[in-house]
Amino acid sequence: MKFPRPRPARRPLLAATALAALTALAPGALALAPTGLPAPEKGLNLLVVGIDSRKNVTPEEKERFHLGGHECDCTDVMMLVHVSAANDRVEIVSMPRDSLTTLPAGHVDRRTGQTHPAHPAKINNAWAEGGSSLAVETVESRTGLPVHRYLEIDFRRFMDTVDRVDGGVPICTEQPLKDPSTAIDLQPGTKWVAGGEALQYVRSRKADGKMDFGRIQKQQQFVVNTLRRLHDGILDDPAALKAFAATLRGTGAVERGISTAELLTLAAHLRDLPPERMEFATVPVRGFNPDIEGVGSTLAWDEEGAAEVFGRLAEDRPLPAAEAVAPSEIPVGAYKPSKGSSLICP
Template sequence: MSRRSCVRFTLRAVALTVLIGTGLGCASTAVPRVERTDVFGGLDNRPEAGPGMNILLVGTDGRETVTPYEKRVYRMGGIACDCTDTMMLVHVSGNRDRVSVISLPRDSYARIPAHRDRRDGRARPERAGKLNAAYQRGGPALAVRTVERMTGVHIDRYLQLGFRSFINTIDALGGVGICTTRHLKDPSTALDLAPGTSEAKGSRALQYVRSRKVDGTADFGRIQRQQRFLVGVLRRMARDDTARDPSRMKALVSALLGGAGQVRVDRGFTTAELLTLALQLRDLPPAATEFATVPVSGFRKRVPGVGETLQWDTRKSRSIFAALRADEPLAAVSLDAPPPSAWHESEYAPVSGAALDCG
């Protein structure tokens, strides 16, 4: 499955793309509230860096900052797995004239490299696992190492967002339009969305992008909804001309940074670099941006000690990541569509954000 959207100004995508990361550079007084972490120190045998910038965007399931009301109404209770709910690989071309975003399904089968478990401090050998467990076991550094080995893509920057940051930012934006052609109902998140277009504030928007059980599409359907949601975010920003209003941008950045411990970046992601990237991307047209999802060949493959996983299609995945390494558009990669029964209204070939917009 794949989808594509636009990112043409300072804020890139709430909990899902570099868009919000670039917004951090607009308010230097707020930047110290971002947690900077040593993500790349000690990493070895890394892929060779290529043209452009590759950012690993991670959305975590931390629930400690949501209110009791939000937990109850939007079913955010229970024990968080302290793992990655969303993971996207964002490539900004060397000429800053194109942005490509590849979603990495959380249940992807992964070989997690040898590491020291951050939960008990014990050394662990390389082992099989789901992709979202890499962060749980070894934090940002292990997540980066695992993704680099799976994709062969050198990660240059790391950006991590949590539930509170997402909620606050969508509220500051005034809500986002959500559209669906069918009834969406998920008992796990209490989502109950009628066909048509509706306006969603922060908590309800999070409910929408978290839902995985509205049908049999599981994480693939959720990724599709997340990417569709990004189109709504960017459409709202374009309508309100948010990126060119300093006071609104300051409010959005403050909202983004409002949840303590909710935003992490690598130590090298400086304010100056964030601001420069924001200015470079501000006027990027929708036609120069794209979303895609890693092609999968095996669904619900059971692995002993791991559970049901998704197996990447080796040949097709290599083609996608080769395009990133070569700084080429994903649209140039030829991929076959999956079986119609795999998931609802989905395909591999990247499409424009306009194709996801309800209007």
């Protein structure tokens, strides 16, 4: 499907916090309560997760957009979004799904009903074992930051939300991208996509040799370009903006879930935020850990670098520069913050 190019944006970018969720591939929803958006002295932290779920996706869509295969019932995406107390900056830090963590003792496995001792796991398994509450607890423990609000979204909601952006969203690449797992086959340049093709793009991790790090970069790029597209109509249409937010958050209830009203409040707070005041990064990674029985291959965070990143957010300060963090043993996993303005497709 070919979409027309958008009119030039009339305003800077909308709330990155609400729309970072567009790249999360998870089921579940946002709670209708609580009703009051927190205003912490050191800024607001929103955890956005995406879970590999094909619930309510039709057989035709599974075939067309290559959404078959086994559901992992775990988070494929984790983004910690920090909104400064002054609403003049947004930092988004992605946490790779294979990051090694320790799940706490005493949690009840939602799949088996068993109570587990503390044990090593990939960070994406926190949701699989304990749902949203354990995912939040694990991220708080791993980062040292409080999570004030939480958002999760599945394949169905992702596609439906993107389809509310009239005219589609641009994706772009400087090199050919071909991934047999998701069936994307992109030539250099820009392409306009709707919900299903957008999902193929943000799920792709085998197209460029960068593994999950490449997928994270695609997701971050997609967030910025979706925000840019919203300025072509939805921001000037209160009913359409409310419908967009309602589609994004769904109807279920989860602990600390952000409501539609709170998403709209964030949008109002950050309405005039320019893209250069948004910054994206992946948590600093040292390298791979030795395989762990029952867990497999995992990523080791650069603990000093991660402490610097999350310590700055705890103080409501911008992310550290790349030079402030030690080089990674995985070249494609190097810590390299990017301004939102650098991710906009031409």
